[in-house]
Amino acid sequence: MGITIEVEGLTKRFGETTAVDAVAFAMGEHEFFSLVGPSGCGKTTTLRCVAGLETADEGRIGIKGTVVYASGEGVDVPTHHRAIGMVFQNYAVWPHMSVFQNIAYPLKLTGASRSEQRQRVGRVLEMLGMEDLGDRKPSQLSGGQQQRVALGRALVGEPDVLLLDEPLSNLDAKLREHMRVELKRIQRETGIPILYVTHDQLEALSMSDRIAVMEGGRIHQVAAPHEIYERPATKFVLDFIGSVNYLPCELLDTGSDTIEVRVEGGGLLTLPRPDHVPEGREMLLAVRPEDMTLGRAASGSDLRATVELRSFLGNLCEYRVRHGGLELRVQTEKDELVAEGADVVVSVRRGFLLDRGSAEDPLARVS
Numbered sequence: 001m002g003i004t005i006e007v008e009g010l011t012k013r014f015g016e017t018t019a020v021d022a023v024a025f026a027m028g029e030h031e032f033f034s035l036v037g038p039s040g041c042g043k044t045t046t047l048r049c050v051a052g053l054e055t056a057d058e059g060r061i062g063i064k065g066t067v068v069y070a071s072g073e074g075v076d077v078p079t080h081h082r083a084i085g086m087v088f089q090n091y092a093v094w095p096h097m098s099v100f101q102n103i104a105y106p107l108k109l110t111g112a113s114r115s116e117q118r119q120r121v122g123r124v125l126e127m128l129g130m131e132d133l134g135d136r137k138p139s140q141l142s143g144g145q146q147q148r149v150a151l152g153r154a155l156v157g158e159p160d161v162l163l164l165d166e167p168l169s170n171l172d173a174k175l176r177e178h179m180r181v182e183l184k185r186i187q188r189e190t191g192i193p194i195l196y197v198t199h200d201q202l203e204a205l206s207m208s209d210r211i212a213v214m215e216g217g218r219i220h221q222v223a224a225p226h227e228i229y230e231r232p233a234t235k236f237v238l239d240f241i242g243s244v245n246y247l248p249c250e251l252l253d254t255g256s257d258t259i260e261v262r263v264e265g266g267g268l269l270t271l272p273r274p275d276h277v278p279e280g281r282e283m284l285l286a287v288r289p290e291d292m293t294l295g296r297a298a299s300g301s302d303l304r305a306t307v308e309l310r311s312f313l314g315n316l317c318e319y320r321v322r323h324g325g326l327e328l329r330v331q332t333e334k335d336e337l338v339a340e341g342a343d344v345v346v347s348v349r350r351g352f353l354l355d356r357g358s359a360e361d362p363l364a365r366v367s
């Protein structure tokens, strides 16, 4: 696998704040790679360092085999000599220029001939499905189309890599969903690698080949979306990606195939033995809403609860159920409707076991 962007030991400080703290990752040749994490975790700063818009304090950045930044070696290639295309959150398309002129602009700056401009802009318009809109002004376009113009302008120079920072955040929910698919399609068709920044976990999960989950300037985990979801490396990743219930519990018995836990409020659960059993007895059992089921009686479970609220979500049903002081969020298939007020037994299909005292330990996977 060829490498597009390679970042090693990247550190950037603003006064007392370490915005990026020893970040390292390597992006594949045709990869859609996302940096995801909460506001202020250092995503934009990382991207700006790659773009050369920010000078890092330490580390090394390579783009397509060329070192563009190396601290201590005096290498710092200016932005316009890095073969990148960029679209940022507040992308601007010039209102007084036509779609064609907007996209042609970077080519004009480099002195490309008119016929070359026509040819290359034509190709980009085709790729974006906007062949017939070249003469329009941005005010005559929908938000999604304007967004595509900004993308076209970043693509027209045929960059080695696209850097996108929350490019969909100006769009309404429906359009954002549509553009997710469009963006991924364009990426697949062109094969152009994309380094994508978002705080939206769903956006990252749905588009990326791999995701780096960041917090406080550091990367917690780099993996494919399903791996991040199914095998989060830390409690932070588990929390940030998807939703999760925490059941405080006590580890009673660790047999060879199963373990038994007593959940706060008195319920008992027999679970498959996790890949490792954490030290200590005071645990948290973390379970995603879709990994629990509600029934009248269930083998391996004596976790009794009452359904307090039921919300029909179309493709599934979500319940709030109470077990003593514990409120759990459960999602089930829509054809197993349980009435509000019903007494049920909750069973747990799979989850993660962690020591209540030290949340930074690797999670034990129960499945």
Ligand SMILES: Nc1ncnc2c1ncn2[C@@H]1O[C@H](COP(=O)(O)OP(=O)(O)OP(=O)(O)O)[C@@H](O)[C@H]1O
Binding pocket: 014, 017, 018, 019, 037, 038, 039, 040, 041, 042, 043, 044, 045, 046, 198, 199
């Ligand atoms: N120019 C700057 N001067 C001082 N501090 C900065 C500057 N740019 C960023 N920071 C700080 O660095 C940290 C990381 O900021 P960054 O913009 O990279 O976060 P982010 O992950 O992109 O967040 P968001 O999702 O809100 O865009 C934050 O604490 C931020 O306040």
Ligand SMILES: [Mg+2]
Binding pocket: 043, 044, 045
């Ligand atoms: Mg940002």
